[in-house]
Amino acid sequence: MNSAVLKTHDLAAIELPAHGRRLRVAVVTETWPPEVNGVAMTLHQMLSWLAPRHDVTLFRVRQGEVDCGI
Numbered sequence: 001m002n003s004a005v006l007k008t009h010d011l012a013a014i015e016l017p018a019h020g021r022r023l024r025v026a027v028v029t030e031t032w033p034p035e036v037n038g039v040a041m042t043l044h045q046m047l048s049w050l051a052p053r054h055d056v057t058l059f060r061v062r063q064g065e066v067d068c069g070i
Contacts, residue, residue, distance in 0.1 A: 022053065022054045022055055023054040023055070024054070024055045024057075025050060025054050025055065025056045025057070026056075026057045026059065027043065027047065027056065027057070027058050027059070028059045028060070029043055029058070029059070029060050030060060030061050031043070031060075032044070032058070032060050035063075
């Protein structure tokens with residue numbers, strides 16, 4: 001399945017691997033909620049589906065003073 005044409009409703013059709021093992025998934029992104037845009041919302045939906053099934057680590061760059069703890 002080409003990721004460029006993956007729609008949100010298609011995520012329900014994706015099954016765990018036949019061996020049933022959890023995968024380790026790393027996602028690197030510059031955008032993430034609370035930003036409101038198509039990339040942030042799509043990643044959030046995708047990771048909401050993946051996280052209960054697999055081990056997900058999210059990496060993102062700091063976005064400003066809030067992220068720096070200032």
